[in-house]
Amino acid sequence: MALLTKAETPPPPPRRRRLVYRLRVLRHDPTAALGLILVILLAYLVVAPLIAVLSDAFRLQYGDDVHAGQQPGEWTGYYLWRVFRSQISGLLFWEPLLNTLVIAVGTTLFALFLGGGMAWLVTRTNVPGRKWLAGALVVPYMLPSWTFSLAWLSLFKNERAAGQVGFLQAQGIRTPDWLAYGAVPIIITLGLHYYPFVLLLVGNALRRIDAQLEDSARILGAPQRTVIRRIVVPLMLPALSSAVLLVVGRVLGTFGTPYVLGLPADYRVLSTGLFQSIRDRSTGVASVLATVIVIIGVLIVLVDTRMMREHRRFVTVGGKGAMDRLGDLRRWRWPAFALGVVVFVVSVLVPVLTLLVSTVTRTPLDLSTFTLDYWFAEKLPGAVGFPHGVFRGSELWEAAWNSLRIVGLASLICAVAGLLVGYVVVRGTAPRVAAFLRQVSFLPYLIPGIAFAAASLSLFAVARGPIPALYGTTFLLILVMAVTHLPYSSRSGIAAMMQLGREPEEAAQIAGASWWQRMRRIIFPIQKGALVTGIVLPFISGLKELSIVIMLTTTGTQLLTTLSIGLVDYGYTQLANAVVLMIALVSFTMTYLTQRLTKSSLASGLGG
Amino acid sequence: MPNITLSGIAKSYGGGDYAVKNLDLTVPDGAFMCLLGPSGCGKTTTLRMIAGLEQPTGGTIAVGDRVLDSVEQGLYVPPEKRGMGLVFQNYALWPHLSVRENVEFGLRMRKVPAPERRAKAELALQMVHVDAAMDRYPSQLSGGQQQRVALARMLAINPTVLLLDEPLSNLDARLRLEMRAELKRIHEESKATIVFVTHDQLEALTMATDVAVMNEGELQQLAPPMEMYARPANRFVAEFVGSPPMAIVEIGSTPTGLAGSLMRFVESRAGQDIAPAAVGIRPEALRLGSPPHSVWSEEATVEAVLPAGSSWTVRLRVLDTELYALSYTPVEAAAGEVLTCWTDQVHLFGADGMRIPAWDRTGVGA
């Protein structure tokens, strides 16, 4: 019988010895090296651009030395002054800020009412065709956000901006400027794009509210209206506030719609202002604007997480089939259904059909001028920059190929990187590395894409050390795109790896498989599904992406989105519409198929 | 075949807590050792350290004279080079590979040619009776079948050290019995050294050549199963091993009631030199009926009789204390009846919780 006296906790071996041992272990475990590489890459691709843009905002740029009376490269408050206090600061900053606020508030209210109402309709009532409505009303979110603005122009454009006038004007009805351009149309078109977002968030929350909470209030004698006011609305607050903040964040960074509908009337918002500053090569001002957008974006998400945390304290998640019982609309059933259909028609059918018809008519939407020239003609009279139908010539195909190639590669990188981040986090050999990867890979989520693109420009526009200037290269485009989608892929990568756990890999290790063999034969094959969704979701949203690429593409590398915006610039309405329709078609089909095939819900890929 | 030595092994997952504290353990060459202990006592951690999946904070692990881990000397051999077999507590089958591919994987890594690989995989699967499900995927198997595939996967590579983490926990009683016999047979045939984690003490007692009882990261006792049962080294082992558990009677400074009665018996045997803090009585050592000469005996009131087929558990009230007696002959007493109970086997533990060896030498301990 071996009897051991109670063991004392042993004194740990001396530090140096432990370090030697630890290094020996790490040498056999590439996870550590991989983690280190990821840390360096993320620091370089995510953190460094932010530092660069911040430093550009406070350093005198070449060419400004005369005005500022300082040497280039010196620390300066010149740009701050210029943006916030100078004579042109109204034009540069305050006016765009105000406009941005107006649009953000307007769009949010619009989306909130439409999305909230529709969410209530499809989750809490017995409206006919509930299932169908729930799916159909999400479609606007699958279209590029500025699809709606192009459709709007096709209907309401007046002669103020170059190119074809819209349908009404062609009918001899002069559309006033406030209806054709500026805040009103921007709010409406953005609202139509973002209400599905609210619908999804609020719908999910409504579905989770425990019906018993309502019942008990009703039993205590509260009338229906009081129940909604005192019980349902407070319980919905987290979802509502989250929806509000996310829509505001999106609007802050959106570029296409304010560009198409705002600029003809000199209606500037922060994102288009930033774009123009960059186009005008006023790097310092652009850096200040980008910094401001970054700060607002970060604040929004921080407020959101803070509110979510506060609210979580009294969130009650429904037990069994909480929301099985539906409110009976009685005679309002069919009117309610009609309302839902109207919303669908206005937010999907009208814009898409308008675009479609506009591309087959010479005079907007006048079917007597039917023509297929804009699609197929060998030669379009009068057009200079793009003198043929979209399917002719090489432009569309080249842009499509570029989109496919660049977005595809970015998505692939993004998905693999996301999975590797998940792998390193779950293997957990170094908790601090894991924490860094978790947080930094999530950082781009806080930053509107357009500001992040501007930040990347700050870092990569000039050669720094051994890294050459990357501006205008597809390489930069791919990197930035991959990084901006990283939050989604790294989150799903972490989730997928968490679910898998470490054991399957360890079992392979015990069986004698080297690290490379484990990756190739175990980890990646098992995560095939996660990898595919990890590629497809960023791909779909990248295909529609405009605000990032508009900053980074040059004429050499057109993507579908920039091609369409370029055609708008030229005033080739029909051609621009045709290209946008192609994007919408591809992105809708892919989203639909992905949802069907992977049963993943759009809600989880709300990256768009 | 190798013996496994752990010396001064400690493991902390960070923070001040140690999952394993200063563990010295030698698994003799060809042993079938069971690691036994309550949940969370560090069994899995110990096993994973032997396999190389977890690194100790201090200490040395060696197989034969091959040092696998030594924090002090800075030596480390990665798991894939240790050539051990391990069955995980939750199987860890690869969901994307069929049963056959799962079992063949290790052989593939060893570059065994295809025909031989197939044959070996089939043999291993036959051994655990899942050869019929060869082409299915793990998700299409029951928990018990998965567990057996995990066993087959380990056996296929014919390792000389087998590590098993509760490999039979998910089987029904009959299969479990069969697999126990199968494991014992494998052990005898292969002469492999086996470390087997369980918290089922029956499993430990029936299968092991050596049992190591752990608690809170510390080794409590290492002994052959029957010896462990007969002479538990401390109160923890005494209470942990055996079912129903050993009754422990605390002896206060002035023992009264049952404690007093037992103390008089101890003193009558061993005089005043032995001062136990507690006295333990195993239920099956507590007999009913007329006592033989010079044993401890006392009147007992029957509170309940719980028959279980081949054995009878009787709850008794003896003076001020409740005791259980386990009998293998039928007990036909009604509740409330007063009987005599007696025993000549009691275990004595000192104030430090350790067994008092002097008592055993009187021949009254087990």
Ligand SMILES: Nc1ncnc2c1ncn2[C@@H]1O[C@H](COP(=O)(O)OP(=O)(O)OP(=O)(O)O)[C@@H](O)[C@H]1O
């Ligand atoms: N990865 C880990 N990180 C932190 N603590 C851990 C980790 N793994 C185990 N522990 C802790 O170490 C202690 C020992 O755990 P271990 O898994 O070895 O227990 P066990 O004896 O196998 O238990 P069971 O019988 O329930 O399987 C426990 O307190 C556990 O909480």
Ligand SMILES: [Mg+2]
């Ligand atoms: Mg365990």
